Amino acid sequence: MIEIKKGRYRARLASTPEDVRAAQALRGLAFRRARPGVDRDSFDALCDHMLIEDTRSGALVCCFRFLPIANGREISRSYSAQFYELSSLEGFEGRMVEMGRFCLHPDCTEPDILRVAWGAMTAYVDDTCVEMLFGCTSFAGTDAREYYDAFAVLRDRHLGPRRWLPRVKAPRVFRFAERLRRKPDLRAAMSRMPPLLRTYLMMGGWVSDHAVVDDQMNTLHVFTGVEIAAIPPARKKLLRAVVG
Template sequence: MAVLLDKGRYRARLAQTEQDVAAAQTLRMLTFATDGQDCDAFDERCAHVLVEDLQAGGALVCCFRMLTMQGGFEIGLSYSAQFYDLSALRDFTGPMVEMGRFCIHPDYNDPDILRVAWGAMTAYVDQKGIEMLFGCSSFAGTETAEYLDAFAMLKHRHLAPRRWLPRVKAPDVFRFAARLRRRPDVKQAMLRMPPLLRTYLMMGGWVSDHAVVDRHMNTLHVFTGLEIGAIPPARKRLLRAVAG
């Protein structure tokens, strides 16, 4: 068993069998409310991380998948490249990991689950020498109205550096950086910000200037990048303390 992290009642490990991957797909189906099992061709190419509740007989409470790349020249093979023009990232020279399909069981709201998941990701990043973490961060539903403060905050504080900025590719997008003129209500913005995206941003992550309207998954998502070398030292120490 490839255990990445054991913390309290939770254990994070890499999937080892087809049954492990099927369990992750089932949790994704439950979380994303898709019709039928949630699976695609990327599952075969990815490593899958499972977070299990040891006090509940090893019940699966969180999962995500990781696609490792040797550098930006492989960015076109990512899941995100279906929705975003990522040609600017072809010049990134270090190893990269795309994190996707992150979900937590809807019956669980323990913040330690997210901490353990990030601790496991930190352990993996350190083991593989990864220099950039990226993926699509999702807001529930496809209506923008309730998230305007969150999008305004992304525009004012967290847009990607120009050299890495993704361009529009999907047919249905919300160009929040161009359209929004409001100043964000910080409290409302943080209330509406998805927990995974909030964690990315706390570590110095950045986002695309538009959100993709994904009606198949019933989400709005923004491309999110995190350069490992740019994580503030205090945050790195905290993550590695969890990972250790």
């Protein structure tokens, strides 16, 4: 049973239908501000849901979900497989987990929330012997021009290994590895890089060579993979320090 505390925040796995509904409500607040309501889909019933709560108020301040996958031969049943052609990963032999729907309450920005969230992710990966963490990592909005510097950095430094690289499947994509020719402004790039993606990259994560234009969620997203064995030892130590 995963339960992690730091300061006033606690992480735990959802254990009741009410817990899952609370996560769906927070997702709706975070992802669908223009269209209030819950955010739910058919994957919710297949996933483990992680909740980060304020122990003083009991409020849910962050949530995300995990879809366990035995190995690459099952990757076609992932959420990401709706948008990316992932047959290159079918040869991955180790256990995998897809992390998705990561969100924070819009009014909650305390650093301890993210520390507890990443500690909970680490504990889940360790407890389930996962060898690859993956998912779709989103940029707000669908105008790629706002993120040219960030995409140029991804092109230059963080493209996935050729043997695992996803191919295009979605009808609308931005092929940044092919189309961008600019030298990135590093400061501008990091200021526009989503915080979740920055953390993945610090863990040695890699991305697809294209971004999917997701009009339904009003985002651009890249497939992101983190091979657990490749996480730098110093980063592993920091992550596990939260777990205690």
